[in-house]
Amino acid sequence: MKKLLSLFYTLVLLAGLSTVAKAADPIRIPVLNWSSQIVMANVMAQAFEELGYEAELVPAESATRYEAVRVGELHVAHETWESTMALPFYAAMDKGGLIDAGSHDLITFEEMGVPNWVIEEGLCPGLPSWEALKSPECAANFATPDSEGKGRWLEGPYEWHTEVMPNRLKGLGIDDLWMVKFAGTADALWAELEAAKKEGRGTIIFNWSPNFTDAAGFTFIDFPPYFEGCRLENGGTLETTGCGSPKGWLKKAAHIKFPITHTSAYKFYTKMEFTAPNIGEMANYVDNEGMTHAEAATAYIANNRDQIDLFMK
Amino acid sequence: MSPTISCSSVYKIFGNNAQTLLSESGGNVDAKKFQEAGCIVGVNNASFDVNQGEMLVVMGLSGSGKSTLLRCISRLTDATSGKILIDGEDICLMNSKQLIELRREKMGMVFQNFALLPHKTVLENIAFPLQVKGVTTENSIHKALEMVELVGLKGRENYFPRELSGGQQQRVGIARSLAVEPDIWFLDEPFSALDPLIRKEMQDEFLRLQSVLNKTIMFVTHDFDEALRLADRIAIMKDGIIEQLDKPDNIVLNPATDYVRKFTEDVPREKVLKIESIMDASDPNASGEIAVKKDDIIETVAEKILNSKDTIKVVDEKNSVVGSINPSKVIKVLFGE
Amino acid sequence: MNKNYLDIIRSSKPAQFGILLIIFLFLYHFIPQNEGNYFWRLPSLLAFIPIKLNEIIYAALYEWFPLKVYDPIFEMYEEKAAFREFTKSISKGLLFLITFVRELLLGGDKIIDIFVSDAWLKENDWMSWPALPWTAATVGAFLLGYQLGGFRLALLGGIGSLYVSIFGNWVPSIQTLSFVLITTPICFVLGLSFGIWGYLDKKVETALQPVLNVMQTMPQFAYLVPIIALFGLGDHAGSIATIVIATPPMIRNTILGLKRISPEVVEAGLMSGCTKRQLLFKVLIPTARRDILNGVNTVIMQCLAMVVIASFVGAKGLGLNLKVALNSLKIGKAAEAGFCIVLIAVILDRFTKAWANKQVDYFENLTFFERYKLLIIFGTSILIFSVVAFIANGYFDKINYLYVIPIEKGLTFAHYIDAAVDWVWDTFFYSLNSFNKFLLTQVLGPMKKAYLGMPVAATLTLTMGIAYIIGGIRTCLLVGGMMLFIAMSKYWDRALITMYMATFAVIMASLNGIIVGSIFAQTQRGSKFILSVCDFFETFPSFVYLIPVIFLFNITDTSVLIAAIVYATVPATRYTVWGLNSVPTSLHEAGTMSGVSRMQRWTNIEIPLAFPTIMLGVNQTVVFTLQMVILGALIGTEDLGQLIFGALSRAQDGPGVAITLGLFVSLMAISVDVIVRKWAEERKKALGLD
Incomplete structure (x- = not known):
């Protein structure tokens, strides 16, 4: 036992002192908690390995990963949604250490909306136009016990857009009929959607497109069009802050040294521009066909060899 | 032949500035004054010898300083001042290495509440002092088996202390203290925690052992009858002071102080x-x-x-x-x- | 006459509480609620703290003691802060250890990779440690259990790993196990060392107390960002986060155990001729073994309870799988992962206990074969099963089921759980819905309003008054200081919401716990049963029921509170059972002889005597509740928790804010702790216990 232990200590010591030359550190790719993101991480890992690198998948949290990229703990953050993640993304960039490695080939849209049955059952006649929300009868259908008689908007976590939605209610002049409740996580949003679906009750929640979690049966509400500077926090006025959401990007972030330490991997990464159907395919393998994330990635690469080859050039 | 244990002017005073207070008093310690100064007198100017093969019983009520005296001599606590010679060497001047050596070779001690190691079996408890010394497992277990037999616990070698009665536990304590074959044997109220009947039985057992082993013994008790039964000489303590030190019969016949007389009054002389x-x-x-x-x-x-x-x-x-x-x-x- | 009244007040605590209440209500009513009135809300004089804290954290990360470090890729020297380099090397060591254990069982070449060059490894692709087939591992677990504790433990180990394997959780379970197997000993060694230090040096113990309090009560999410910055992402970071919370109970138990050793045993050790080292390792620590083992048990439980949170900073294994399953609302799948976590906890707990109690037989005289029988069987089974699995490679085309059963292919009972959730939902939805409505509009809503309508002067008077009546002036100042610290930040209103939720959940959980505990504590069997149920709920990840409560109660405070009550009932129940079991039987008998009914015995004898212990349980309930209320931010709350989670994504000032707010939560828990502990002590003294 003692001999074994001392052997082990020696090994640990050797590991610490080990100076064997390494071509490059493994590329560290964050794994979050939704399917498309994990499959994409696996696709990247397999592609990087093809390029001769080592890749490592690291469980991470969507909120904290920009700080991790900034300090070099992660090399990439490959699914960065404008509306929900722009704040930490730009904050990390400002502090230095994180760079913008371009966008995917798709347009994202994130907005308040309703499940289709809300419209079908006529819970709020006039939807998807926002004008329908002016009706007190409509608002009453969306009241919850803790909303003090007002209709409830279920927003994402507060840190996603902070005061945008409460301001929008004020800007539209319907804050006497509606209030904003912030959900804690995306998980909570899905749970609410699932619960509302089961009960067939009305709910107005924050959702986005493309959404690979619950793609079907959701309608966004039409708000007054967005324009640069319409929001109160971007210098807009109370009259204009009722504007809806902008079309957004899906960006890729990288650590500042990534282009130098892993040059051809970085080239692949900048060229890697997935489309909405691509990402849908990735999620589909896991969610509907029951593959593991790694299998799904292999299947995706096999199925889209041309596209991957193009990225690799 | 020089005495095995020799104490001269041993003081033990508890408190922060005991040392200075003691040197100021010049050896003339008044417990009350010390108490006002925040010090408690444990042992007050104890001087005596214990000869080879002799059994000295230190008797006193609780708080009389008898256990403290014993702990000074085994140096479980440091005496505040005085000389304590064990086989001519001053134990107070020993460094920790010498002290450990002394305890490993010459001393054994039995405790009131047995103080057995709860995670070790009877055998392991007895072998413990040997193993601490570096004796091999095999030899120590062999020796421990002998001791088990000596104290009459054969058949219970693999019991844990919690599975034994009080008397049996103290037998283990005795066996442990004897395992290293010490010259000096300290016993701190070894039978006080036992039932009266068991106590009598253990005293007999103890006398039997002593007649075989013939150790130099310091035995602490609060039970005057026990002291009379066992002792070669008795030291009666009160408030840290040895009131009288003499053979049992002399104490009974000629109590030195009123305090001692109180104990002797009811003792049937015959x-x-x-x-x-x-x-x-x-x-x-x-x-x-x-x-x-x-x-x-x-x-x-x-x-x-x-x-x-x-x-x-x-x-x-x-x-x-x-x-x-x-x-x-x-x-x-x-x-x- | 006047003097008489004063005497009554001085001697009667109820009277004192009454007067305090009157003053409180008076203040509540007559202090006007307007900004700028310092009796209503204090100015945020301490608003600079989060910012300063943030600066300090980043200074430690990037500025303090810069070292020149050569970067071989950029071929230049870079300035790096010594502290971060230090933490990085710790990370490296930890990661090595975890990977080592992991690869030992799952196979791989990462450990080998550390010692050889990439090119060599690529050329020699046979150079990879082989995976242990799950069949052999099951035999191994069975034999290990047998060796440690006979047939019962063998069955536990064998069936446990069989279950984990055929339900497809083998790989994540081993990932989690390797994480725990490394983290637990570290907590153990750290806890033991600090515990010994604290035992030897009173000053150290005094200094440790507040630090341990904060470590144990601080919500884990508050320090996740600094951990990422210092230690990075990965299993090692999860391990660090776990060490923070799991070490304090180990330290406390060690100190407690060592202090309980009778001085005679120490003396016996000394007289046996022990050196200091021998005394420590052969006498003190083994004698304090019971308490130290309790500490180890707590460490194991905490490690496994932290598995999900550890996955937030990069730990792989069951926690991560659970989190991913929850995101797609697969509650059954998540619960399955949760069961594996509990199973690992139980096995580890029983195995370590058996190991610690193992007896040596000195009289055995065995042949070589007899002595190493089990090892030989294990070795043979590895060989056989590996060969079989290797041969089977040709038979299976894609997945070799004899090595690992992957999670999608394993057995599952997830759909039963999902069906059960659905059934509860279908059956109880309407009644629960109206209950929810009633609770929100009639109880929680008004309660929240009342808390938010409390002038700060009234709140401080009430808390400090209670502290004064129970614990005297020192307790009063201590509690007052802590509350003032929160009140002078700009987060007081948030803190009030946290307090409102915590108060409600603590009351409900305590009531539940006391009632459930009392019912089961009536018989010995009941006690044993309910205590193992408590063990289950303490290790079963609370994340799993965050989603079902949303199904049932929507995204409201009710959901958060229900989750908190379920979780926090555990300690209240546990301590109630302990307290009632410790009531001496002689008193039961005395009660029975005086002809009291069972109910009377309960109210007049058992509960009062068990009360001090129960209060310590309530103490724990407060800590558990606060943790869960903060975690409630994952559902959606408007209290401190929401800001703590929000701060995770704010690189500019996030860490500072998160830690400050986490500290506030700690201070609330500690305030309650100080008062309750004092109270329990006094009751104990009054009852002549201890």
């Missing part, structure tokens, strides 16, 4: 006194058939003496006559003046 203390040594030529030994306790031979009309001769170990005893003297002891 149960304590030996023939030697009442015999007439000036008349070594007494005739008669019957003889008693000078070390016999009066009670055990009283009948024999009273049944004879004449003076009876007293003999020593070698059967040579050393004195005589008159029945009237025995009657005096038994029924008073």
Whole structure:
């Protein structure tokens, strides 16, 4: 036992002192908690390995990963949604250490909306136009016990857009009929959607497109069009802050040294521009066909060899 | 031959500035004054010797400083001042290495609440002092088995302390303290936590062991009867001071202070006194058939003496006559003046 | 006459509480609620703290003691802060250890990779440690259990790993196990060392107490960002986060255990001739073993309870799988992962206990074969099963089921759980819905309003008053200081919401716990049963029921509170059972002899005597509740928790804010702790216990 232990200590010591030359550190790719993101991480890992690198998948949290990229703990953050993640993304960039490695080939849209049955059952006649929300009868259908008689908007976590939605209610002049409740996580949003679906009750929640979690049966509400500077926090006025959401990007972030330490991997990464159907395919393998994330990635690469080859050039 | 244990002017005073207070007092310690200064006097100017093979019983009520004295001599606590010689070496001046050596070779101690290691079996507990010394497992276990037999616990080697009765646990404690074959044996109220019946049995056992082993013993107790039964000499302590140190019969016959007298008052003398203390040594030529030994306790031979009309001769170990005893003297002891 | 009244007040605590209440209500009513009135809300004089804290954290990360470090890729020297380099090397060591254990069981070449060059490894692709087939591992677990504790433990180990394997959780379970197997000993060694230090040096113990309090009560999410910055992402970071919370109970138990050793045992050790080292390792620590083992048990439980949170900073294994399953609302799948976590906890707990109690037989005289029987069987089974699995490679085309059963292919009972959730939902939805409505409009809503309508002067008077009546002036100042610290930040209103939720959940959980505990504590069997149920709920990840409560109660405070009550009932129940079990039987008998009914015995004898212990349980309930209320931010709350989670994504000032707010939560828990502990002590003294 003692001999074994001392052997082990020696090994640990050797590991610490080990100076064997390494071509490059493994590329560290964050794994979050939704399917498309994990499959994409696996696709990247397999592609990087093809390029001769080592890749490592690291469980991470969507909120904290920009700080991790900034300090070099992660090399990439490959699914960065404008509306929900722009704040930490730009904050990390400002502090230095994180760079913008371009966008995917798709347009994202994130907005308040309703499940289709809300419209079908006529819970709020006039939807998807926002004008329908002016009706007190409509608002009453969306009241919850803790909303003090007002209709409830279920927003994402507060840190996603902070005061945008409460301001929008004020800007539209319907804050006497509606209030904003912030959900804690995306998980909570899905749970609410699932619960509302089961009960067939009305709910107005924050959702986005493309959404690979619950793609079907959701309608966004039409708000007054967005324009640069319409929001109160971007210098807009109370009259204009009722504007809806902008079309957004899906960006890729990288650590500042990534282009130098892993040059051809970085080239692949900048060229890697997935489309909405691509990402849908990735999620589909896991969610509907029951593959593991790694299998799904292999299947995706096999199925889209041309596209991957193009990225690799 | 020099005494095995020799104490001179040993003080133990608890408190922050004990040292300075003691040196200021110049050895004249007044417990009350010290208490006002925030110090408690544990041992106050103790000086005595214990000879090779002798059993000194330190007797006193709780708080009298008897356990503290014992701990000073085993240096479980450091004496505030004084000299404590063990086989001529001052234990107070020893460094920790020497001290450990001394304890490993020469000392054994038995505790009131047994102080067995709960995670070790009987055998492991007894072997512990040996293993600490570096004796191999095999040898130590072998020795421990011998000790188990000596204290009469055969068959319970693999029991845990929690599975034993109090008396059995103390047997383990005794065996452990004897495992290294020490010269000096400390016993700190070893039988106080036991039932009266068991206590008597253990005392007998203890006397049997001592007759075989013949160790130098310091035995602490609060039980005067126990002290009388076991001791070669008794030291009676009160408030840290040794009130009297003498042979049991002398203490009973001539209590030095009122405090000691209180203990001796109710002691049936015939149960304590030996023939030697009442015999007439000036008349070594007494005739008669019957003889008693000078070390016999009066009670055990009283009948024999009273049944004879004449003076009876007293003999020593070698059967040579050393004195005589008159029945009237025995009657005096038994029924008073 | 006047003097008489004063005497009554001085001697009667109820009277004192009454007067305090009157003053409180008076203040509540007559202090006007307007900004700028310092009796209503204090100015945020301490608003600079989060910012300063943030600066300090980043200074430690990037500025303090810069070292020149050569970067071989950029071929230049870079300035790096010594502290971060230090933490990085710790990370490296930890990661090595975890990977080592992991690869030992799952196979791989990462450990080998550390010692050889990439090119060599690529050329020699046979150079990879082989995976242990799950069949052999099951035999191994069975034999290990047998060796440690006979047939019962063998069954536990064998069936446990069989279950984990055929339900497809083998790989994540081993990932989690390797994480725990490394983290637990570290907590153990750290806890033991600090515990010994604290035992030897009173000053150290005094200094440790507040630090331990904060470590144990601080919500884990508050320090996740600094951990990422210092230690990075990965299993090692998860391990660090776990060490923070799991070490304090180990330290406490060690100190407690060592202090309980009778001085005679120490003396016996000394007189046996022990050196200091021998005394420590052969006498003190083994004698304090019971308490130290309790500490180890707590460490194991905490490690496994932290598995999900550890996955937030990069730990792989069951926690991560659970989190991913929850995101797609697969509650059954998540619960399955949760069961594996509990199973690992139980096995580890029983195995370590058996190991610690193992007896040596000195009289056995065995042949070589007999002595190493089990090892030989294990070795043979590895060989056989590996060969079989290797041969089977040709038979299976894609997945070799004899090595690992992957999670999608394993057995599952997830759909039963999902069906059960659905059934509860279908059956109880309407009644629960109206219950929810009633609770929100009639109880929680008004309660929240009342808390938010409390002038700060009234709140401080009430808390400090209670502290004064129970614990005297020192306790009063301590509690007052802590509350003032929160009140002078700009987060007081948030803190009030946290307090409102915590108060409600603590009351409900305590009531539940006391009632459930009392019912089961009536018989010995009941006690044993309910205590193992408590063990289950303490290790079963609470994340799993965050989603079902949303189904049932929507995204409301009710959901958060229900989750908190379920979780926090555990300690209240546990301590109630302990307290009632410790009531001496003689008193039961005395009660029975005086002819009291069972109910009377409960109210008049058992509960009062068990009360001090129960109060310590309530203490724990407060800590558990606060943790869960903060975690409630994952559902959606408007209290401190929401800000703590929000701060995770704010690189500019996030860490500072998160830690400050986490500290606030700690201070609330500690305030309650100080008062309750004092109270329990006094009751104990009054009852002559201890």
